[in-house]
Amino acid sequence: GELELGADGAFHVAKAQALNVSYEPPAEAKAPAPPPTTMEPPPLPTVAPKKGAKAAPPPAAPVSDEPALPLPDLHALRGKIGRFAAMIAPRLPDGGKIEVEGLTAKLGGGADPVAFGPAPFSLSRTGERVHLAFSSGSGVEREGAGTAAKTTPLSIDAELPIGAGDVSAQLAGGPVSLALLGVKEGTKGLTDVNRGLVSGKGRVILSSEGDSLTFDGNVSLRSLSLTQKRIAPEPMRGIDLSVAARGMLDDKGKLRLDDAQVDMGALHARAHGTVEESPQHFAIALSLDVAPAACQALLESAPQGLLPTVRAARVAGVFGANVSLAYDTRQIDKLTLDYRIDDQCKMTDVPRE
Numbered sequence: 001g002e003l004e005l006g007a008d009g010a011f012h013v014a015k016a017q018a019l020n021v022s023y024e025p026p027a028e029a030k031a032p033a034p035p036p037t038t039m040e041p042p043p044l045p046t047v048a049p050k051k052g053a054k055a056a057p058p059p060a061a062p063v064s065d066e067p068a069l070p071l072p073d074l075h076a077l078r079g080k081i082g083r084f085a086a087m088i089a090p091r092l093p094d095g096g097k098i099e100v101e102g103l104t105a106k107l108g109g110g111a112d113p114v115a116f117g118p119a120p121f122s123l124s125r126t127g128e129r130v131h132l133a134f135s136s137g138s139g140v141e142r143e144g145a146g147t148a149a150k151t152t153p154l155s156i157d158a159e160l161p162i163g164a165g166d167v168s169a170q171l172a173g174g175p176v177s178l179a180l181l182g183v184k185e186g187t188k189g190l191t192d193v194n195r196g197l198v199s200g201k202g203r204v205i206l207s208s209e210g211d212s213l214t215f216d217g218n219v220s221l222r223s224l225s226l227t228q229k230r231i232a233p234e235p236m237r238g239i240d241l242s243v244a245a246r247g248m249l250d251d252k253g254k255l256r257l258d259d260a261q262v263d264m265g266a267l268h269a270r271a272h273g274t275v276e277e278s279p280q281h282f283a284i285a286l287s288l289d290v291a292p293a294a295c296q297a298l299l300e301s302a303p304q305g306l307l308p309t310v311r312a313a314r315v316a317g318v319f320g321a322n323v324s325l326a327y328d329t330r331q332i333d334k335l336t337l338d339y340r341i342d343d344q345c346k347m348t349d350v351p352r353e
Helices: 074-091 295-301 329-334
Strands: 002-005 011-016 019-023 097-107 114-126 129-135 139-144 147-151 154-161 167-177 197-206 212-226 236-250 254-264 267-277 282-294 314-316 318-328 336-343 346-349
Touching (some): 074 114, 074 129, 074 154, 074 197, 167 212, 282 295, 282 329, 295 318, 318 329
Parallel strands (some): 019 097
Antiparallel strands (some): 097 114, 114 129, 129 154, 167 197, 197 212, 236 254, 254 267, 282 318, 318 336
16 A cells, blocks of 8 residues: 655545455344243134124224335435535545555445445545545456457546535446446346446436435446346346436425436337325326337347246237326325227247247
8 A cells, every 4th residue: 555644744645456345234123022921812702793783894904104116315315425525524635535446345234235346446635525436447358259348447426515515426437347347246136247238327416405316317237147036037148228317306205207218129118207205195197108119029128037938939010008197195086097008919929838
């Protein structure tokens, strides 16, 4: 490593070739189990209803406190970022910089933590703003016998104000292999991380008051392999997926999607609308369009392993759809659901399985 101090002992620059960081959240304290009882209490007596009387309705199902769409608490998030910047400020003078050539991090506990690295990382200060930068490596990754893919760095840059001001984060670059990002084999079910490529571009801005978060960006995944028994009985390979979204989230729990698009091979789905959730109500107004596409192309777009039984089938025809949904728990009787599905798919060759 390397450390540079001024004549007065003030910190200027610190560099390290490698740094390993591991964070595991503290385990939640569990209430002690009640002592075992030696005898079960007798069942409650049942009373037959009188002749002609209506039976009592069954007890209402408990209402879940879990949100239908988990959204971040923007004020809490802005407070955490502010406290982090305030902690850094007295330790990192204006112009100071910390550089790590290879940062390795492991976040979370349990059997499947998120791990990445080693990859370049820097932390610097300019005036009243702290800048964080994380970048992947670059190079040529082997895809198979005699083939290779050129990868370019993928970087994440964030600007954190020490006092008031907007927080911004940017993503740019790629494609880069998951292995160069430091993703370990088996993390969250990911396999063949040397082949999987990711690229993206976008920006997120959290307002100074923590009352709004705007976002605009896209992320593309190519040649991804995933093992998730809850989705498919065998590993899914060759996943090519692109997701783009632009919109805003406010501190009242309202998510506005100005434009969102998902592309997977021949499948192209586009949506826009709003989702609003508070402890008192849940509301959604969403429009979804699935562009017409050949049914055979849609079947072939599914990742290998997702539909093993019908993978070898031949399908003729075209499929497309348009769906509009409007729902508000404060006005249950005004539900609107309008859908037009143009399904002309017909199997022309059905495998024996």
